[in-house]
Amino acid sequence: MKTISLRRMVRNQRGTITAIKVAGDLGRRIRDMGLVTGTEITVQGRAPLNDPVALRIRGNTLTLRNNEADYIEVEVEDEDKI
Amino acid sequence: MEKITLALAGNPNAGKTTLFNALTGARQHVGNYPGVTVERxxxxxxxxxxxxxxxDLPGTYSLTAYSEEEVVAREFLANEKPAVVINIIDAANLERNLYLTCQLLELKIPLVVALNMMDVAKDRGMEIDVEKLSAFLGVPVLPIVARSSRGLDELMAAAKDMAEGCLQPPDPVKVKISYGEDIDQTLLTMTGLIRDNSLLKGKYPSRWIAVKMVENDEALLKEVNEVSPELGIRLQHEAEMVAEHLMKTFETxxxxxxxxHRYGFIKGILKRGIITHRYDENRLYTSDRIDKVLTNRFAGPLIMLAVLFSIYQITFSLSALPVSGVEAVFGWLAGLVDSGLGDGPLKSMLISGVIDGxxxxLGFVPLIMLMFLCIAVLEDSGYLARVAFMMDRIFRVFGLHGSSVMAFIVSGGIAGGCAVPGVMATRTLRSPRERMATLLTVPFMNCGAKLxxxxxxxxxxxxxxxxLYMFGFTLLSWVVALVAAKLLRxxxxxxxxxxxxxELPPYRFPTFKGLMIHTWERTWQYIKKAGTVILAISILLWAMMTYPGLSPEKEAVFAEERAGITELYDAGSETGEKLLKEVGNRQGAAALRNSIAGRIGVAMENVTWLSGFEWRTNIALLGGFAAKEVVVSTLGIAYSMGEADPEEVGSLxxxxxxxxxxxPLVALSALLFMAFYAPCFVTVVCIAREAGSWKWAFFSIAYSTTFAFILSTGVYQVGRMIGF
Structure with missing residues (x-):
């Protein structure tokens, strides 16, 4: 297991949010939408220009920009195990 | 029983509007909350x-002060104290929807929870124990399917009981959510202080005030500091202490x-056997399979272009017939007035001011209806969110939002659109600054009236x-609009x-009723609000181009000329008619030059010579403020050609x-000015409506005209220097 930024996750990769390092409007919005520590997410895909990214969270889909994903740290399986 | 107030609260996409439509039918009224652009x-x-x-409160995910919508919802609940609040939640997305429910519980308002989309949840293999959920939350929970009006009677019976006081409102002790030792301790101290000083008593519960202050909620901090600055400082101090402590020990x-902790509380409840999944929670549903195609890297953009193009086609081609119908009716009316009344100012005002205005x-109504219908389909089906998802990367560069694309296309991103529905299409944007930038730049697009x-x-x-030139101007309009948006931002x-x-909500089939209500109420708003202002401006513009009339001496000169012609030629002779018409045209031009608009046009030559325009062009551009196609007919009058038909401009x-x-250089300069100067006043009125203030409408006129003038002057002067 290791911790990476959400931006660096690839399609279909799974992980658990370990930290959201932003306060203010953006932090609040991220949490209001259900992205809090301990939440399990899967990268569902990316927009045609690679940004924004779409996430699968508890059976529903959320999308956020890459520069917003930067603030979210996710614990993922090591790549060689995927 | 007297009439009570019932509020609907819930997340966007939870089915709130569908429930609202099902409860109220067509008996609806749409307005705005004072000072903001949120619909009421x-x-x-x-x-x-x-x-x-x-x-119907605006859809929100939370009750922080994140957006205008959230502040409006919160203020409404606190100030108007509805007798009962129905919180509609999406059964297929329970965890996140309950986040708002938690906050409503803390507000201690009489709450009834409507658990919507039970059918979808069932299809997804979810079983929800409604009674258990109700017991844990301490409020009634009623399963419903808003789309097919199932369970509404039971829901309203519970709402009635709650409003009449037969049911207990949520018990704050039972649902007191713990926020961990540190914060709980601080909350306790703060709640005590708030209660002892009766801070905002009767408006908010004291613990709720404490929670919001710890959350550093700007709107509430401001409110507290207004009523009691000293207490505000003490409370803020407590909040800062715990914040500092948390940062030091947990870096959070x-x-x-x-x-x-709120999510922890929700998870805690759901874990206790309320929800059971028959399938893997993250398995892909039909909606996700559709998404695999519609947001595919290659097929996605192509399909999106096709969809946007077809909206454009539907809006502008299907509206052609009703628009010409409306025009025909008003043409007939004008004819009626023409033959029924004697020549004079009243007739002229009725025809050119009132009927044309x-x-x-009304000429825009079919366009607006069709556009809102298309947008409603895109919005209700969930596709609009995908458009924003796919286009965001491009529009973000210019400080806009992925959803801005709709407004640009409708306004004339494909030549021949119209800025009026384009401006109204910005309603789908939720981000205030991005929305304003879109609103102020869409009039630059190549609308049909500029063609x-x-x-x-x-x-x-x-x-x-x-x-090549036509295409070039369409491309240029995109560049100018996007760069202007960036500069504004x-x-x-x-x-x-x-x-x-x-959210990328699951795809759903829009309901017929929802589409109809949506389309009609927005169209009606346009007719009602825009109608009165537009009529007034139209009469004003007519007066400017009519008064003062020619002096009696000058009238006499033209009359003499006419008499001379009738003396020389028999009535009905071809040459005679032609000469008479020519005199009429010259008289028209003279009258226009003498009018207020004409005098302004002449006076403006002092400035407009810089971009190569003489007074005739100036008057035509002034007339273009009424509607861009008027530029052509006014040029016709100014050049003594009679009213030129915009469709047949060869002789002019x-x-x-x-x-x-x-x-050619003057023409290029005029083309550039005309493409980018002030939007027509129908658009301006709509901008004022959408922006919520006339300030922005005037700003729009001023900045676009300044920009257009600088551009055309630059081109004209440089062109002259290099010898064109």
Whole structure:
């Protein structure tokens, strides 16, 4: 297991949010939408220009920009195990 | 029983509007909350002796002060104290929907939870124990399917009981959510202080105030500091202490801890056998399979282009017939007045001021209806969120939002659109600064009314490259609009981008009723609000181009000329008629030059010589403020050609090409000015409505005209320097 930024996750990769390092409007919005520590997410895909990214969270889909994903740290399986 | 107020609260996409429509039918009223652009929707519900005013609160995910919508919802609940609040939640997305429910519980308001989309949840293999959920939350929970109106009677029966006080409102002790030792301790101290000083008593519960202050909620901090600055400082001090402590020990913010605990509370409830999944929670549903195609890297953009193009086609081609119908009716009316009344100012005002003005307003109605219908389909089906998802990367560069694309396309991103529905299409944007930037730049697009002027000038001066110039101006309008948006976002609309984070809701079939209500209420708003202002401006513009009339001496000169012609030629002879018409045209031109607009046009030559325009062009451009196609007909009058038909500009074009005041360089300068100067006043009125203030409407006129003038002057002066 290791911790990476959400931006660096690839399609279909799974992980658990370990930290959201932003306060203010953006932090609040991220949490209001259900992205809090301990939440399990899967990268569902990316927009045609690679940004924004779409996430699968508890059976529903959320999308956020890459520069917003930067603030979210996710614990993922090591790549060689995927 | 007297009429009570019932509020609907819930997440966007939870089915709130569907429930609202099902409860109120067509008995709805849409307005705005004072000072903000958030829509306020109200309707009547009646069943037996239960009579309620239903208020549809804006859809929110939370009750922080993140957006105008959230502040509006919160203020409404606190100030108007509805007798009962129905919180509609999506059964298939329970965890996140309950986040708002938690906050409503803390507000201690009489709450009834409507668990919507039970059918979808069932299809997904989810079983929800409604009774258990109700027991844990301490409020009634009623399963419903809003789309097919299932369970509404039971829901309203519970709402009635709650409103009448037969049911207990949520018990704050039972649902007191713990925020961890540190924060709980601080909350205890703060709640004590708040209670002892009766701070905002009767408006908010004291513990709720404490929670919000720890969350560092700006709107509430401001409110507290207004009523009691000293207490505010003490409370803020407590909040800062715990914030500092959390940062030191856990490297986190109080708001984050509070959110974590709320979700923890929800998870805790759901874990206790309320929800059982028959399938893997993350398995892909039909909607996700559709998404695999519709947001595919290659197919996605192509399909999106096709969809946007077809909206454009539907809006503008299907509306052609009703629009010409409306025009025909008003043409007939004008004919009626023409033959029924004697010549004079009243007749002229009725035809050119009132009938043209009202006709102008109503002429847009078919366009607006179709556009709102298309948008409603895209919005209700969930596709609009995908458009934003796919386009965001491009539009973000210019400080806009992925959803801005709709407004740009409708306004004339494909030549021939219209800025009026384009401006109204910005309603789908949730981010305030991005929305304002879109609102102020869509009028730069190549709308249909600019096309006749382009056809005239390009046909007269650049005939050999007609298609190239037309296409070039469409491209240029995109560049100008996007660059202008970027500049606005760096100056007057400066600020960090609004967070993009949003849902991609599952695809759904829009309901017929929903589409109809949606389309009609917005169209009606346009007719009602825009109609009155537009009529007034239209009469004003007519007066400016009519008064003062020619002096009696000058009238006499033309009359003499006419008499001379009738003396020389028999009535009905071809040459005679032609000469008479010519005199009439010259008289028209003289009258226009003498009018207020004409005098302004002449006076403006002092400035406009810089970009190569003489007074005739100035008057025409002034007239273009009424509607851009008027530029052509006014040019016709000014050049003594009679009212030129915008569809048939050949002879006027030849006249301009021969005129010494015109040259290809002047034509280019005029084209550029005309493409980018002030939007027509129907658009301006709509901008004022959408922006919520006239300030922005005037700003729009001023900045676009300044920009257009600088651009055309630059081109004209540089062109002259290099010898054109």
């Amino acid at each position: 929707k109200e309707g009547e519900y009646q069943s037996g002796d239960f009579n309620a005013l239903v208020v 913010y109080p708001e984050a801890v509070i959110a974590d 009202v006709g102008g307003v 006749p002027i382009m056809a005239l000038l390009i046909g007269a001066f650049f005939a050999e490259h007609q298609a 760096l100056t007057v609309l400066r600020g960090a981008p609004t967070p993009f984070v949003m 074009g030849q006249r301009l090409a021969r005129d010494a005041a015109w040259s």
